[in-house]
Amino acid sequence: MSIPEVPRRSWIQRWHVKGIAVTGLLLVLLVASSRMTGVDVGMFFSNFGQFLNLLVRMSHPAWEYTNVIVQPLLETIQMAILGTTIGAALAVPFAILSASNLIHNRFLRGLTRLFLDLVRTLPDLLLAAIFVAVFGIGSTAGVVTLAIFSFGMVSKLFYEVIETIDMGSLEALTSVGASKVTIIWYAVLPQILNQFVSYFLYTLEINVRASTVLGYLGAGGIGVFLQRSLNEFNYSQTAVIILATLAVVLVIDGISNHLRRVLL
Amino acid sequence: MEEAPIISFKHVNKIYSNGTVGLKDINFEIPQGQFLVVVGLSGAGKSTLLRTINRMHEITSGEIKIDGEPIQTYKGQALRLLRRKIGMIFQGFNLVxxxxxxxxxxxxxxxxxxxxxxxxxxxxxxxxxxxxxxxxxxxxxxxxxxxxxxxxxxxxxxxxxxxxxxxxPKIILADEPVASLDPLTTKAVMDTLQRLNREDNITVIVNLHSVPLARQYADRIIGLQAGQLVYDRPISEVTEADLNDIYVTEAVQA
Incomplete structure (x- = not known):
């Protein structure tokens, strides 16, 4: 009995040389980069005691402090909602202009993407510092910072969603004689809406957390109180702030999950 | 005097940017109200042929006229108005x-x-x-x-x-409209197309794989092979052997 003829593989394919080589290379790079940057993993473990000490001090939350932080926490949520909404709304046209399946003009697409890369490169802390200088201490600076930060992040997430859509309905709308804008409205938006909502809420969640940090720079919200409690080594207050922020994040996460189920 | 054709192809060539020949010197005319079936193997250029009619694909050379007007120069609004009078139906339905x-x-x-x-x-x-x-x-x-x-x-x-x-529409292009359907729904869809053709006098051009379906519904059958028009007969002159040839000769060549 003869063995049926099958295509032959070269030894490179047979022993998965490429896969192994790439994995090996990545491992070498990882080790080399930790050497070069001088990361000392041992220090993490030897100083772990201090970390535990902090945790212990935070383990008695000063519950009466909750009343004080309700107002700034609400302000933080408002800042996050406003900033995310403005950023996401601005992101939609840019995401469309960056999607390779909608815009075939490479130059235009490249230009938009370059602009988005630039926006994403600016760290949010730098933005906050600039806008606090421009608008003064307060939540306006925070909202503008969050809007720009969300814009950069959301537009990338959005255009990646757009690039995965089914192109069939676009073809159909084109054959009907629809204009480009109508095609986007009728065939693209329905396909991406639920993912948009989901990414919007994800960004909102990130912004709630980010705005706690922005408060450090005077951009308003709960962050101001977080900074104060840390400066005063009042870790029982810090614990309350962290728990309250966690509660907000959990609520947003719950809403997000619910909406995804409903909209899908 | 014979009525002017609603669609005419003159020396139409299509070469894809990677050098593949899509269509090669296609010449034929379609009179208003005809039910035309295009047969041929996958990759013979049936979809390409259909899509050149509503300019979803551009041709490399030659001329396509619809209602006596060359369509190659249409842009923007004019192109959209051309597409408006040409309906298109797809294998994958392409609904939102x-x-x-x-x-x-x-x-x-x-x-x-x-x-x-x-x-x-x-x-x-x-x-x-x-x-x-x-x-x-x-x-x-x-x-x-x-x-x-x-x-x-x-x-x-x-x-x-x-x-x-x-x-x-004055024309309906159907690109393998029943390829992903079972026999019963196939009949429903093909009957609907036939009804529109007869009741509304819409010119219907359908790409089909199935020879029996082609014989059942067509007024005229054309055959494509490697981008060339190799067969063109009214249904009264079509024989089973002809149609088998369109598929077999190529299969033998391949």
């Missing part, structure tokens, strides 16, 4: 799955409105009634508010036909 049947059907009407009105969904009452009538013609009026992806394949294809009807 997450939208309602009504919205899908109405989307066939958008080229009659300025863009801003389509964005606001400002369709006239008359057009909304027309959408219902179009669905009645494909026996799906009860699905008006159903989401498109809740329908079966055959139903989705009929919704796609209703969408096309909203264009009030």
């Amino acid at each position: 799955n997450r939208s309602s049947v009504e919205r899908n059907v109405l989307s066939g009407r958008v080229s009659y409105y300025p863009t801003w009105k389509t964005l606001c969904g400002l369709f006239t009452q008359a057009d909304r009634e027309m959408a219902v009538r179009s669905l009645q013609r494909v026996n799906l009026a009860d699905k008006l508010y159903t989401r498109a992806d809740e329908l079966s394949g055959g139903q989705q294809q009929r919704v796609a036909i209703a969408r096309t009807l909203m264009q009030e």
Whole structure:
């Protein structure tokens, strides 16, 4: 009995040389980069005691402090909602202009993407510092910072969603004689809406957390109180702030999950 | 005197940017109201041929006339108006799955409105009634508010036909409209196309793989092989042996 003829593989394919080589290379790079940057993993473990000490001090939350932080926490949520909404709304046209399946003009697409890369490169802390200088201490600076930060992040997430859509309905709308804008409205938006909502809420969640940090720079919200409690080594207050922020994040996460189920 | 053809191909060539020959010196005419079936193997150029008629594909050289007018120079609004009078039906139905049947059907009407009105969904009452009538013609009026992806394949294809009807087309191009359907729904879809052809005098051009279907519905059959027109007969002169040749000769060559 003869063995049926099958295509032959070269030894490179047979022993998965490429896969192994790439994995090996990545491992070498990882080790080399930790050497070069001088990361000392041992220090993490030897100083772990201090970390535990902090945790212990935070383990008695000063519950009466909750009343004080309700107002700034609400302000933080408002800042996050406003900033995310403005950023996401601005992101939609840019995401469309960056999607390779909608815009075939490479130059235009490249230009938009370059602009988005630039926006994403600016760290949010730098933005906050600039806008606090421009608008003064307060939540306006925070909202503008969050809007720009969300814009950069959301537009990338959005255009990646757009690039995965089914192109069939676009073809159909084109054959009907629809204009480009109508095609986007009728065939693209329905396909991406639920993912948009989901990414919007994800960004909102990130912004709630980010705005706690922005408060450090005077951009308003709960962050101001977080900074104060840390400066005063009042870790029982810090614990309350962290728990309250966690509660907000959990609520947003719950809403997000619910909406995804409903909209899908 | 014979009536002028609604579509005419003169020395049409299509070469893809990677050098593949899509169409090679295609010459033929289609009279108004004909039910034309295009047969040929996958990759013979059937889809390409169909899509050159509504300029979804551009040709490399030659001339295509519709209603006596060369279409190659059309741009913008003129191109959209050309596409408006040519309905197209696809193998994959190409509905917007997450939208309602009504919205899908109405989307066939958008080229009659300025863009801003389509964005606001400002369709006239008359057009909304027309959408219902179009669905009645494909026996799906009860699905008006159903989401498109809740329908079966055959139903989705009929919704796609209703969408096309909203264009009030003079020509319908159908690219393998039944390739992903079972025999029963195949009959429903092909019968619908035949009815539109006979009742509304719409010129219908269908790409098919199935020789029996082609013989059953066509007024005329043309055959493509490697981008060339190798067969063109009215149905009265078509024999089974001819059609088998279109498939077999190429299979032997390959």
